[in-house]
Amino acid sequence: MSEGWSAWPAPAKLNLFLRITGRRADGYHELQTVFRLLDWGDRVWLRLRRDGRIERHGGSVPGVAAGDDLAVRAAELLRKEANVALGADIRIEKRIPAGGGFGGGSSDAATVLCVLDRLWGLGLGEDRLAALGRRLGAEVPVFGRGRGAGAEGVGGRLRPLSLPPAWYLLVDPGVHVPTAELFRAPDLTRNSSPATISDFIAGAVLDNAFEPVLRRREPAVEAAFAALAQVGTPRLTGSGGGCFVEFADRAGAEDALARLPRRLRAWIAAGVDESPLRAALAPRA
Template identity: 65%
Template structure:
């Protein structure tokens, strides 16, 4: 399937699908259903993918731009999210979907989950379904444990499998992000004998005090993937390097943009690294509010 042509732009809208960081992540046990219980803090970023959507009246859900994807259309979370929402509300509406991919796949930055959440939130608006946020979060959880936090759109302390969310107010911060280009399936990491699965449960106060900065997957990935260890070694020259999620993505936090830019300039040119600002809340919800305001004004006119 080809990308939309230059003369075929009518009806499209472009929605942000922001990346996230896990500022720490620990596994506290295993549940009866086989899933691992964890604790983490999700930090929204002002950078990420973009999702272009064009509603259809014929009920078809169609993906464009397959050159940007390495997954089949059946496995694509954006397509699955649209079909899930369509089936949930028994809608006869459809949509064309085009993803502008910037978030590295498998890096732990939440790209696929954020893309799916953006489709749910955006189509709820474009199809005028009026589902509340809790309903969208419940649907998102069927697609993946990280989807609800992107639907909710707030920085959060998370427990359960990542879906039990407590909003957090975080200080302003900028991040140097780095992508080692390694993708290790999360299932493999959970099977590792080196993974700590029984960490003592923490409290939000522990994180706020600065005690909880580790990631249970970091020692496992650093020991098995030389490319990740090499990136940690380089980033350690500019600050405290950390891992996000269960992926290979690494980051260093700074309190101001100038310091982040200066640190980025010190890194070797061959390293894929860039700067992102921590967001107070998801850019998706800022955009949604503007769309709702515009729609309200049109209805009043």
């Protein structure tokens, strides 16, 4: 990249389980989940502008107009709310597959908010940035705060959660079903019993409410689950088609990856308690 650009991580996430425990009077669903951040994801390039404009470069997200790009919207929202005269150039190196449930768009937005807060000299702090992020999407504050977390409600109640080391074998079946469409599915379970964190830690809670719906309607997701079942216990992340199997060490994940059919888009990543973005933003001694 040319002079003035800086590169920042935008890590992916997994939902280690996801339940719908009810529906509110306003129509929103009550969710319960655990977010696990990964050491792999997109890379966001940013460059300061003095003219107040927000410009996206390189067609950052295929098929997404600049005005709909969460990263651009994050920059515009921060500039407006903080009444900043500065602007920014944005370029995204996409590695996280769109619509897979790995949180790519939300993570890109969180990285833009957190880094521009620094580049523009705002110092808004974690809580104010999280509040802005929530206006862009329920998952943006998870990435902005940069820690694994349990979440309840419609995504606003986050509880930091430290998890044991783990490696994940990830598969993207290439399926992208709009989340709103899945929430309307008649066979979606909307009244699961709330889980306890102790049940989750003990391994008794691994389900995802969207898994049976997607497996029934999307052959590619069902095929990915069948392949992953040969090497472990497959799970779905979020409301996308992305699937994963958890392993205690890298060697186990790499061995499983080598045993998968080559036609699958598969790779491995490590779970982290602290986001690579949070580490990158930390003051250096």
